[in-house]
Amino acid sequence: MFPFLSASIVHLPDLITDLGLILITAAIAVLLFRIMKQPLVLGYLVAGFLASSEFDFFPTVKDVNSVKVWAEIGVIFLLFSLGLEFSFKKLVKVGGTASITAFTQIITLVTLGFFTGQFLGWSKMNSIFLGVILSISSTTIILKTFDELGVKSQKFAGNVIGSLIVQDIIAILMMVLLSTVAVSQQFSGMELVQSVLKLIFFLTIWFVVGIFFIPTLLKKAKHLLTDEMMLIISLALCLLMVIFAANVGFSPALGAFIMGSIIAETTQAEHIEHLVKPVKDLFGAVFFVSVGMLIDPNTLLEYAFPVAVLTLIVIFGQSISSSIGSLLSGQPLKQSIQSGMSLSQIGEFSFIIATLGTTLKVTSDFLYPIVVAVSAITTFTTPFMVKFAEPFSVFVEKKLPKRWVKRIQLYSSNTEEIKSLSNWQIVMRSYLTQVVLHSIIIVAIILLSSTFILPLVENSKFGNAIAALITLIILSPFLWALSLRRVAVKQVQILLEQKKHYGPIIMLVLFRIALSLFYVGFILNTFFSAGIAAIAFLIAIGSYILFPKKLHAVYHKIEDHFMTNYNDREIKKENKRQNTLSPWDGHMTEFDIAKESNLAGKTLEELKIREQFEINIASIKRGEVVINIPLRTERLFPGDEISVIGTDKQVKEFKIYLDKNEIDVAEKVVETxxxxxxxxxxxxxxxxxxxxxxxxxxxxxxxxxxxxxxxxxxxxxxxxxxxxxxxxxxxxxxxxxxxxxxxx
Missing domain, CATH: 3.30.70.1450 (Regulator of K+ conductance, C-terminal domain)
Incomplete structure (x- = not known):
């Protein structure tokens, strides 16, 4: 009757059927959770549980190993996206407030987690991983909660976001340290120090080289790159850094995060972040679903007591420790409590760290589902913690003794004086940065030269001399900068005016010169015998003395290129601000015309926007079409993006007008x-x-x-x-x- 049924059925690989099952289940789950106004991460976890072998009512994933591969890709793109949102400048701007909050929380929770694991009778390795897992709050969950509750613009939210940035960096570092501890199976102080130094070395090299070359590449090729090409290049750079990180013994996630943070300093960062978002969302969903697949209901029932205990530790431990840290940093009582209660959950980084323990086979099978359960519960509680933080802070302030409240207020008002740096601190910080940064660059070039250049020429008659000459030429501007470049000039001049500081300043200069001479001798000794190295050493020193201006010029050319790339994104934004009629306080702002707007369909002449608000409409973006300087007869349509020019006051009044006409407003930087x-x-x-x-x-x-x-x-x-x-x-x-x- 149905002859087409007798045809041979095409067999699909399990990978495709499993991916289809995961995405269908995830789509249904997130729709339900969106209707219930719950975080989508929970929907993915539920979807994973339903698609796992523990739940027989729905079709089950056949090849779990393939899903794990997809999940690893998901972790890479999640960290790459986090890196794109992160900026090294942001970390500097975060300052002491967020850093003290983050460090206080992490130290407290790592300690609590470790001793709780020991109390529950778990192994030392389980307890160590548990402490780290419980110490990192969820960036994704907090940011989504802030958006849903509309508190992202409040002052405490800035401290929370800054704290999350610091936590992400510390989490990356702790992942490296955990890998070291897991491999050695013991607490070796020397190995941990070596791991930290190795991490600092490679992070510095990757960052310096990345900032020097990648922004230039993207800038030069900008006119050639379509969105498709930009996406491919971005993902290729991400995976290239992942390969580098894995080859030197670090987590692939670290490489993805570093490349994201490098691209975050380019002028293309927002565009790349927009292009990568669908990829990140896809593989991120697969990652969270794979986490849900590892939930074992029998394990949860068996470990119900640890789940309850750890949930309470996360909610109360993180809230109290973060609040104390915020108070110590000089924040007012109300904002400190709001910050602390917002950070009371665990999320994506906890999953990644738990996955690391499972991958390295150093943690027990029960730890992962316990972590997932605690994360699910604290994700549910997060919106309520944020919502009730303000009334609770008012309650606490009323209940505390008045003298305590006054002391907290006095301490908060006096913290700015504590944060100020003396001239000596500025000089020492500048000298230390100079020495460490240039030493890392010099050592890296020597290692690369001895590894790649020397083997190519060592069998020829003058091979070693050629290799040494090439290395010294490459290093010469950095050796000059290490030894003779002036830093913190203003502060040094102030200190030299006082005779008691003259000696220490001279010692710092001599130390830098001696260190530079050591590197020159080390290079020559690597390529020559001791006698020849001594003669070559004198020749090299003579060259540096004879050509100081040339070396100065070359170094500054390199430095200027690096700083231009490093600051290009901010310079572009500043130019836009300066190019927006700053003498008149005027600027360009973009608004979206919503589908339900009653302004849609009317001409600009009918709306009389210019007459009402004294602003000009500079452009209308309609899909891929941009109408620059629209005529009075031009109509507005649903989905249009209009760019207006006006003062802060005029734009604010226009925004109120749009809100009254049911328009969704989204201010953003204008690319025009x-x-x-x-x-x-x-x-x-x-x-x-x-x-x-x-x-x-x-x-x-x-x-x-x-x-x-x-x-x-x-x-x-x-x-x-x-x-x-x-x-x-x-x-x-x-x-x-x-x-x-x-x-x-």
Whole structure:
């Protein structure tokens, strides 16, 4: 009856059927959890549990090993995305407040977790992993909770986010240390020190080399790269660093995180983050589903008591320790309690660390499902902890003795004085940074030279001399910087004015020179015998003395290139701010027109936005089409993105107007071809005409957004204003057309 059924059935690989099952189950689960307004991570965990062999009602995943491979890829892309959101500048800006909060929490929870594991009769390795697992809060869960509750703009949220940044860095470090401890199966202080030094060495090299080359590569190739190519290059760089990290003995996740943090310093960071997000979401979902698949209900029943105990430790231990840490850093009582109660959960990093223990086969099978259960419970409690943090802080403040509250307020107000650095501290920090950074670069170049250059030339007659010469030439600017480059000039000058500091300053300079000479001798000794090395040493020193200006110029060229790449993203943002009519407090802001907006379908002339709010609409983005300097007859449609130019006050009033008209507002940085150009009207034919009669709009396809007359500045002038010879105009429009108008 149905002949097509008799045809041979194509057999799909288990990998495809398993992936399909995982994604279908995950889709259903997250839809249900979205309706219940619960975190999606929980939905993925439930989906994994339903797709596991422990639950027979639904189809079961056949090849668990393949899913584990997908999950490892998920961890890599999760960490890569976290790196893209992270910035080394952010870590510097976080300052002591978030650092003290994070360190207090981690030290307290690692200690509590370890002793709790010992109390429960677990092995030392289980207890160590447990302590680390319980100490790291969940960035994903906290950020989603903040968004849902609308508290991300509150002051305490900045401390929480800063603390999460510090925690992520410490978590990466602890993963490396745990791997060392797991392999050696013992607490060797020397091995831990070696691991930390090795980590610092490779992190510095990766970061310096990455910042020096990758932003330049992306900048030079920007005009050639489509979104598809940009995505492929980004993922390729990520996996390349993953391979490097694995080859030198570090976690692949560390490599992914480092590459993400390097790309985060480029001008393409936001764009790449947007492109990578679907990939991260896909593999992240597979990772969390695979975590859910490892939930064993029998294990949970058997270990119900440890789950309950550890849940209480996470909720109360993290809340109290983070609150104390925030207080110690000088935050007010209310904000400290809000910060502490927000950090009371574990999440993605805890899963990753638990996975590390399972992969290394140093933790027991019961630890993983216990961690998942604790994470699931604390994920449910997080929104309530954040919501009730403020009323609870008011309650605590009322119950505490008044003298305690006054002392906390006094301590908080005096912390700024404690944070200030003396001249000696600034000088020592600068000298230490100089010595450590350049020493790492020099040692890395020597190792690379002896590994790759020397084997190529050592069999030739002058092979060693050639290798040594190449190495010294490459190293020469860094050796000059290590020995003679001036740092903290202002502070050193102040200290030298006091005779008692003269000796220590001279000793610091001599130490740097001696260290540079040591590296030169070490290089030559690597390539020559002792006698020849001594002669070559004198020749090398003579060269450095004869060509100091040349070395100075070369080093500064290298440094300028590095600093340009390092600061390029911020410079671009600053240029945008400066290019947004800063003298008038004007700036460009982008708003989205929602589908339900009652402004949709109306022309700009009908809306009279210019007349009502004294702002100009610079562009309308409609899908892939951008309408620059739209005409009055242009209509707004649902989904349009409009860019407006105005002052803070004008934009704020316009935003209120949009909210009343049921528009979803999303302010963001504008990527546009529109520029703001300054124009002096001397000897222009438009003098004596009104703005409308001058035909400037028609000739430049732009609008006059500012005018300066006799020192008085006016933003968005009226079209009937008559232009005078002394006027200075600011025109917003397309770069090429404005340039053509200026040449005419």
């Amino acid at each position: 071809d529109i520029i703001l150009q300054k124009l002096e009207l001397k000897n222009r034919v438009c003098i004596g005409k009104s703005i409308r009669e001058s035909q400037i709009r028609e000739n430049t396809h732009g609008i006059i957004v500012g005018i300066e007359r006799n020192g008085k500045r006016t933003l968005n002038p009226e079209s009937h204003l008559v232009l005078e010879e002394s006027d200075i105009l600011w025109i917003a429009g397309e770069k090429k057309k404005i340039a053509a108008f200026l040449r005419s």
